[in-house]
Amino acid sequence: MMHPPLAVDEVDRFAAHRGDDAWLGDAWEKAQIVVCDPERERIDADEDGLRYYDAGTAPDGPRVYLGGEDPPVFAVFADLPEGLPGRWIKPTWAPRDLAVAVEAIGIGHWHATYRFHPTTGEPLSARMAGWELSGANGRPVFPRTDPAVIVLIDDGADRVLLAQHQRYGGQPKPAVAQNTIGASAQSTRSGRYACIAGFVEPGESAEAAVHREVAEEVGIRLDRLDYVSSQPWPYP
Structure with missing residues (x-):
């Protein structure tokens, strides 16, 4: 692991x-x-x-x-x-x-x-x-922790799907998904490529949050989820 x-x-x-x-x-x-x-x-x-x-x-x-x-x-x-x-x-x-x-x-x-x-x-x-x-x-x-999920989407053909988040005029532009060879991401003038991520909502499991966030951000359905690991993240 x-x-x-x-x-x-x-x-x-x-x-x-x-x-x-x-x-x-x-x-x-x-x-x-x-x-x-x-x-x-x-x-x-x-x-x-x-x-x-x-x-x-x-x-x-x-x-x-x-x-x-x-x-x-x-x-x-x-x-x-x-x-x-x-x-x-x-x-x-x-x-x-x-x-x-x-x-x-x-x-x-x-x-x-x-x-x-x-x-x-x-x-x-x-x-x-x-x-x-x-x-x-x-x-x-007492201290509270807000759980979040980070997802790397793999198509099984040595490709991953990353989202390109763009900002213009101070307002966020809807995410645009692009197929990228390899897991490395690069900065561009129009934004950065990143894994899909988001907070777990009340009454939601981590798995359900993965499916929801992926559907909201890139509009696709996932066939299978594989848990990798977890770590603390001290920033909001």
Whole structure:
């Protein structure tokens, strides 16, 4: 089975520690800390991997315990300076850096977008080491993940079907499908070739989402689905 680069499990999350404030306080003093800017979907890193701080050098900001015991790993949410690359996670990073990055960016995006309770409208504050948000009424809100599917359509004759997404005048142009030899895609002046992809809708299985998205985007029916693998994706 294919192993996508972000499908790594290098940091034990130790969820039992999230409610132990005394343990978390001690862990912070010896932690490795990454800095994430959820508003800009960035994390402090360079080509070689993440930059780690300690308790004395990390900036002020909300913090989340990501996992680990030796050492513990935390993320701090703070503004990062202009000029740092956005959405920069390189598959050549060490697996541990990839695991920390996708967890930090994903939980950071949740904090940035869930500031008020979806039912009561109350402001939310963090509990459980950043893994739970609650208002004055005590009703908790937990992190959400939106599942999506990415599909490579193969005709059995060593050809794949990719969609050419074009934009003009700021408005999206309907997808145009083109047969392309090989799985590589190229940029053109009129757009980029890409696999069919989309979010799973409420009440829908992943398989049903594949059939629907393919029908909507390129107007064809599929004979068979083969599951390949899954991976986390921290960006909205």
